[in-house]
Amino acid sequence: MFKTVTNEVLDLIGVNETSRILGVSPNTVRRIADSGKLKCIKMSSTGYRKFERSIVEEYKLELYQIEETNNANCKQISLFDFEKEMKKEKMKNITAKAHPAHYLMHKYWGRKPHNVVAEYIENYTDVNDIVLDPFMGSGIVPIEAIKAKRKGIGIDINPMSKFIAENTVSNVDINIYKELANNIISEVSKECDELYKTKCPKCGEYCTAEIAVWDKGYLSRIRFKCKNDGLVLKDADKYDLELIEKIKKNKRSLVYQHKISYPTDKVLKYVKRSGKESIDELFTDRALIILSKLRDRISSVEDDKMKKLLLFTFTSMLANVSNMLPGDLEKVTYKSGWVISKFWTPKIHTERNIFHCFQLRVNAIAKGKHEIEDVDEKLIDLFVQNSNNMKFIEDESVDYIFTDPPYGESIAYLALSQFWNSWLSSDVDYSNEIIIDTYRNKGYEDYSYRMLCTFMEMYRVLKDKHYVSFTFHNRDLQVWKGVMDAVRGAGFILKDVTLQEQAVSSGTQGINKMNTLTGDFVYTLLKDSSIKNNSRPTIKPEESEMYVKKVIANLVKKNNGITPSKLYEYLIPIIVQTQSYLDERGNALDIEKILKDNYDYVEIESGKIGEKYQWVKK
Incomplete structure (x- = not known):
């Protein structure tokens, strides 16, 4: 009304x-x-x-x-x-909303739509209930839990996960934060502003570079504002190139004198691109000097909460001042950077003014903090911990679990977070990461075993007759099998499968628009200790391939051709329910091969990601 x-x-x-x-x-x-x-x-x-x-x-x-x-x-x-x-066992697709400002304060991968998470929490819990996420990522689940007056527990092996979540909900005076941030910018810029000095080719005045574009390792173009001539775009001249050489020598001297320090951690092979071997190679010499001094100044702040929020501001800026931003030589500007889940530096990249970027992040974080200032941070507990071992949580003490477990080898969250963790000198437990990474001898067997251990822990801490919801997005049936074997092995009963749309396109979708899933499957499980889970497959392995081929044929015929997203929306739940993942030789069924051998992939009139092409009978 x-x-x-x-x-x-x-x-x-x-x-x-x-x-x-x-x-x-x-x-x-x-x-x-x-x-x-x-x-x-x-x-x-x-x-x-x-x-x-x-x-x-x-x-x-x-x-x-x-x-x-x-x-x-x-x-x-x-x-x-x-x-x-309102409580119901099954959920329908929920229209995903854009992320609010408090979830845009710091980059992270694979954030689920906040309103979808909130709806699930609302449906399966009551006020003061305990909500757990053993793979919390950026902390959306425990944060949405406390926003809904529940108690939120977030666990992740990644130190950045706890760092992002705790700074999102920390109770600080935003005016003091902004004042302190501005003072730090002023102090460090006075010491380092000379590093951005350039000459206006029109009037000869010294100005401050805002953007520089590099081409194949050499400074090429510069953008700045001149008090006499306004916005100026120019080619790098003799003065600019000599300054870059001077900065290079100065950096070596400062390192030798122990006046600056920056991370030189070796980049993990799984996320390595462009031949960059260590984290420092993702930045210019000028950036490394300024970032080192800025981090040191922030580290001297006495108030711990304020220091953490300023470091949070610092790490939120890092990608924007790295060499991972593609550059535009003509316009002397930048394009969206770090859009793929690797450390890729384009041949033509942008270097942005760190002080300008830091100020922008301060404003963005202040906006986000204002949104969430009424939230009670005392309701949230966050842990850097291996989810296989949650001994600090009592048996049957959790009312609901919502989580987004690792998708096999899709995104190496921990390896990518090295970009931030290295600047914070965080200790990272890579050995217990749940991932498929052949470079570290982590295969399907290791992945499946660790997933089973986590689901067994989830079963232990969850109250009887209560629910778990988890999201998943992967085409590899071997990975699906590992996850669902863990579900059944732990004792959970599958109650519902829903294909839930995403708030924004994922990194994979941004690259592969021809053939992608447009959402995540949300599985809802029940813990009922009075019911024994039947783990026997309903389709024999020797019949699996023929059975799946028939299912695909029926779906293509019924829909007069079918998009990848719609196909997997119907197909995956059927494969999960019948456990028809493997062929008679024990190998995972290759759905893509089945499709390519029997169907043509044709373009249709649709502009939506994942719906531009469909499979039709040859």
């Missing part, structure tokens, strides 16, 4: 304050308003929902059930039936 208001003076409160009064999550407040049970006022200027405080208070008294506590004379308010009625 909506009413639009303009100038009427009312005691209006927002969704967050309403959720605090009612003791439910903001999403539940929105649902109650949408149902017409709580009058909602829609502001004409912004479109935001507002509520009259008196009506909210009346609604609270009317619908909450008052129960006498057993050991006190006081009364306790329990969650009303509206939220409990």
